[in-house]
Amino acid sequence: IKAIDKLDPEKRRSNVNRDLKALGLATIGSGFAGGLNVVTVIARSSVNVNNGATNRSANFSHAVFLILFIGLFSTQLTRIPLPALMAILVYTGYKLASPDIVKKIFSIGKEQLIIFFVTLIVTLKIGLITGITVGVITTFIIHIVINKSIGLFARNLLKPNVLMFKEDSGNYYVSVKHFCSFLNYFKLKEKLDAIPEDREVIIDFSLCEFVDHTVMENLNNYQELFAKRGGNFEVIGLDLHGTDSGHPFALRRILPIPGLLKNLTKRQITIEKLAEDFSLNYEASNDRNVKFLEDFVFFRTKQIDHIYNKLSNKKGTINLFDIEFSEGEFIAKEIVRTTMLHIELSKPIPTFTLDREGFLERIYSFAGFKDVPIENHSDFSYRFYLLGEDKTAIQKFFTDDLVHFFESNPYYHVESNGHSLLVFSKERLASVKEIKGLFDFGKRLKQTVS
Template sequence: MKNTQNAKAFMAALPQNIFAGFVVSLIALPLGFGLAIASGAPPMSGVIAAIVGGTLAAILGGSNVTITGPGNGLVVVVLSAITVLGAGDMYTGYLYTLAAIVISGIIMIILGFLRLGSLGDFFPSSAIQGMLAAIGIGIFAKQIHVMFGNLNEKGSIVQLLVRVPETIVNFFQTNDTSFFYAGMVGVVSLLIMVFYSKIRNKYFQLIPAPMWIVVLSVGMYYYYEYLASSPYPIHSDILIKLPDNVFSSFAFPNFDKWHEFEFINAVVAITLIASIESLLSIKAVDKLDPLKRRSNVNKDIRALGFATVVSGLLGGLNVVTVIARSSVNVNNKGSNRSANFFHATFLVLFILLFASELRKIPLPALAAILVYTGYKLAAPSNLKKVFNIGKEQLVIFLITLITTITTNLITGILIGIFSTFLIHIIINKNLSLFLRNVLKPNVLMFTEDGKYYVSVKNFSSFLNYTKLKSKLNQIPESKEAIVDFSLCDFVDHSVMENMNNYAETFKRKGGHFEVIGLDGYKTGSSHPFALRKNSLDNEVTTKKSSALTKRQKSLHTISEELGWTYKTHPQEVTEIPSFGYFKTRQINQVSNILSNDKCTLFDVQFSEGELFAQQIVKATMLYIRLDNIPEFTLDREGIFEYIYHFAGFNDIEITAHPDFSKRFYLSGKDENAIKAFFTDELILFFESNNYYHIEGSEKGLLIIGKERLAGVREIKGLADFGIRLKHCLQSTAVSTVQ
């Protein structure tokens, strides 16, 4: 029955997936050519990767709306491999690189079977951003020369950037008509990429910007062919070169250098970048899925690896998941993997039916697409975003960026990882925090009343994030989850960013995901993704050193709804020590205080035990100021975590309410006063509401939910319980007086 329903749903969505695949193919065709040429490979190698990837990933993949093909991130790596392995002979280097691509695909298959897709989480976010920016600068540095018609410029990324002004000056001063027209095509193509999104005509928007470039470029050729009196001004050397029979000219890999260092280095670099680019894209595309599905990352990595092997054997580039084309797929109502398959199908049709027209596209037109892509990866706005998260993140970003540009991608990302770790040590001034705890289990997960509670201790960073992720992935996203970092001394930017991703995923699927325990932690900025460092002192934390967390902002909203005041910073509450609960506990700090004239709801940090047995505990409590309250302790029968026996305390039986006596543990010294206090109305109130640990003293009542920090929903419940309890006691007092 279920298979029949799935088949009907698939057929119903088929037309929109065909259309989405068609639109994506309009972008994939020029990009496939452009990425291949930028990589130093034949133009068809990029299209082969898109066709093979779209077909095999659609059949074997574990994602739903992703599009696969050649990726931006591999341009610099593949170009370097072809150049180094070929020792100047680009075609020979291309054949050696195909062998590296095949082996890279095999490694990805192995990684998928070993379920190592989570290794992508080991790379710090800012280091990855720096690496991607370096890739963007590399693409920009090479392709901007091609965009202005200069196909022969070679050198390192830095050398190419330095020569950009010279290329621009030569473009405007040239007397070579072919060179000038080719550059003009590149400039106009770049303008199309830049201003395309600003043109709001719905008919114009039906064709993606890269395909407009193809259409206009080919149209220009036919204009000079049939209408203009002068010949086509662009030399044939500057046009894209496709074989006469595109499907009979496959290239095959050469494995002769498999044992050499340069070859092994190329394999490692290709595998690393292909895996990172795919994992990041899969994660990003899952957020776009309107059906709120989560991809099977390991299955997808296996599929991408297999597609890469086949692509490499046929002369194609690596197959990776690509975010831009996947976004276009989602925006055009692509709903399952068939859209990826149809995108590959349309590419085959374009090559078969329009090969002669495609040969008329000037290389500067394709280069303009990549110049725009490179700029987007390394845009100054990205620098500003990283800086807003924290100055230390900007340092990591720049170190990775500069190292990658001046050396290579592997060295860049390794230096980025090391610099991140070093900066974390400097911020915490504590190397042992990481060395002592990096291999220890630091995540505990349990359920409470249908809610999932996850407690993290010591530290949480890119070094051990996979431990936390493995627990969170076990929680159904339609449920409620609370992640408590109150026992952590340090939480890094990568973890904070991932917590936000989980919160968005749970929200989309109807669940609730909340992070607690970070209130009052020192941060470098007010950004929600900023790293957090625990402050062990009791000094009032300024806004400059600590940003309000999402939980604190929610508490402020709750205080406004209740008409209470709210104070975030540590305060001194003198009434608390009078309760028996704190006779053997040392209060260190009270913060996040919501209060009115009678009620105070707060977070408290206290210590239990002494010396090596000392333990720090954080919990959320409610204090109600009342007079003439006898000393007592009320808790659920059989639960002794919060019960502290005072001398002579016994379980007091309320004869008129035997069910209450069975369900609750009630103790205190003055049994008569306690029985008088527990009126029929008050007993009915306790029987009809959630269980809380309650203590009475001459100054009022102390109400505790769990011996931990409460989530926002739990705080609302605790406040509501306290307000209604206070009203119940007041009405009881009025009735007694009357």
């Protein structure tokens, strides 16, 4: 079914449930008539597509032709030499387990080769159903060994681990927690199938400890599907997950020491290419030198662990990075990973915090936190919440040009500590598209402030 979706010239998505129901009913009917089980065959559909087929009538016509051929020329079929049929089966079997296939599986990961050979040997020695069952059990055991914990799966298997919501910008954001493997992939698939293919989608695995090969391969198929339909499908949050292979389908697990990464993720490779195109410096490794962030009010009650995926200009005055910090302690402790921009200024400015005006900001006013009004800019004061101690200095700093700059750009949280600015949009990792927008915003903001 997945292969046919790739071949479909109209880029449609198959209804898997309907197709499986049809196969089941057809197999039942075939069994009552003394026939074999009914299975889908890629060869037939591939030939149909290559000859201009666009709908199910092609398969129906093919079935009618076979019925007529068997009814009219059944005696001719008995004249086909059995060794010829055996040769076809041997050749087909060789293609399914050829050295190239084995090499391809090994490139994904050593554990995939073990799963492949265990499934193959048991299938040949005992039978198909037993082989598949043993293959599934072997996969699960290998996942437990890799994670060195059965608790990760036992505790979280039945928990809802996928959260999806539509952001203000119209993007769909999907967050995955705990683990995502063949055991619970259907939960993620259910959410993804509900999203139109022409939309922007961000899949965040920053809270997920383990992602297996099945999930990675299926996500790649979604990326191709959304790209063909004019949408954008981006996976983030895997930059701290380790893998033994550089293959994009390799399984990934969070490392106990997040500094031993061997292979870059697709997002990191894209950021690296972005740095080359715009003559920027890029460092994927972790950096625990975060003293330059401690003066900001945002981090006053938060514990910063490290920054990574640092993107900076030649002078080092504009730095964009992913950051990991924690809120709360003990059982209330929560790990947060997000993308921020730090701008070093050449002259002192007043300290302030600028955010989008919302319900919580209006509540703050009742608690004594007064919004700093900017004269002759009532629309700015209505749309933005500006907070700071030196009211006069802030009003002088927010010139007409700076006010117009904020009014004509997307909303960002902007904070000043007196000599530098901290800018970010959401408390999550940014997609590559959002990284471009944030860095461009920071460059233009620095020019406006300077």
